[in-house]
Amino acid sequence: MNMPRLKPVEGWRPNALLRSAHRCVLALTVSIGTSVLAPGLARADDWGCQVLLCLSNRGGPEQYGACVPPIERLWSALRHGDTFPTCDFGAGGSQGMFATNTFASGGYCREDLLYRGGREQSELMCRATGAINVEIDNQLYTRVWWDVAGAGSTVTEYYGTGSTQVPSQVPSAVPYDPSRSAALFLQQQSEQQNTAGGRGH
Template sequence: MCNVSIRSWASRLMRCLSLGLACFIGTSVIASRLAHADDWGCQVILCLANPGGPEQYAECVPPIEKLWRALRHGDAFPTCDFGAGGSRRTSASDTFASASYCRGDLLYWGGPEQSELLCGARGAINIEIDGELYTRVWWDAAGEDRTITEFYGGGSTEAPYDPTQSARLLMERMQREEGGEHDEAGGR
């Protein structure tokens, strides 16, 4: 009788251990997939915040190339959960580039009869750290797989500008040039 109860107990223990192990493995796989998805968003933000450009370092190339593919297909921008101790004032936002949101040197005349003002980038990603613009990355600039990184963080001498004003400033400059007025540098 003692042997039967030990075998029964051992059998139940093995079943419980097997079930527990299966649950542990299942939750580990799910948790690692969730963590991996979140890791990608955090990697993207870190790489985009690099003043030297998002693909300056080899470790950034795979996550950033994945980002470009995702954005070209219309997928949402990835997120990053900074955790309980994370910064709530750190963010990334992707904005569609157009004549109304563009870098001045990327504006050009196109469309029918070259009469439409267009932007030579697909989008701009603004990275804010501590609530301040840190970098802005223009992606697919000049119709290529090219990026332009503007750095405004600590040590930068560049002042952030408002890309919503670039078209207005271009039109004003063109009107001055057509009217024969001289610009501040003394040129036309």
């Protein structure tokens, strides 16, 4: 049995695509189970599509048991420096839904995952290995920080309708720029030091 396919239709609204994506995530249970029982029937691009659909889940990429094998395979591949898998949703391509991975660092991180480390605690570092941004209709839908403070743990930020899962000090459903987190983190530390220094006098 082949992976359920989304068929982009001209004029689709993001919500229609999202509903289809979530139906496909739930259908993964059947699809992946069939692929395990009859591996010869699985298509070459199924893994990339499974990964994309699981990463778009607001509850996290491994909320559903069917998503665990493809997502664990993804983490392993990324840790070994492999390229991010691709997905072809069929007619019209997959322009409306795609994902990109960015490796995390002191210059690209969530503010609450930043910390000082390295020699003499002088380096700004990130507790995550990377972040995968999933976009639907060119709008950020989920951002998944992976290997957060250890292999296998993730933090999922959801930016779809009714979003409330965003870092502090960011208005609901407004994506922040992880490349600006370091400046905010350093500013906050400086303010705390100034406040502590003021109390000492």
